[in-house]
Ligand SMILES: [Zn+2]
């Protein structure tokens with residue numbers, strides 16, 4: 001078993017410093033079993049949510065009454081342009097609260113970041129330009 005702070009995707013692997021602990025189920029039997037019990041307890045207490053594709057929740061797609069209702073309850077998801085965590089999609093606020101508080105110490109709107117706020121892909125972004133070109137164009141069309 002490996003317990004780690006790392007998110008299992010490319011961005012964390014390439015850009016973040018992470019740490020993990022390897023537990024061998026044979027030589028660390030007691031710790032292994034405690035950890036499994038803890039994981040089960042986390043799973044048991046978790047609420048299940050349905051993941052939605054970004055495009056399904058685009059902001060200005062108002063057609064039927066049914067879709068309007070969905071639009072009002074579902075906030076479109078975006079990505080923090082620094083840590084890539086999922087946050088509410090809002091190009092005026094492209095940081096998660098943790099990263100925003102660090103950014104706010106300097107408030108440099110051109111400070112270079114690595115993630116597109118909309119699609120989560122690698123991109124040269126910043127507070128001023130939080131989206132790559134493709135996503136910026138999609139966003140402009142929705143305004
Ligand atoms: Zn962040």
Ligand SMILES: [Zn+2]
Pocket residue numbers: 116117118119120121123131132134135136
């Ligand atoms: Zn993008």
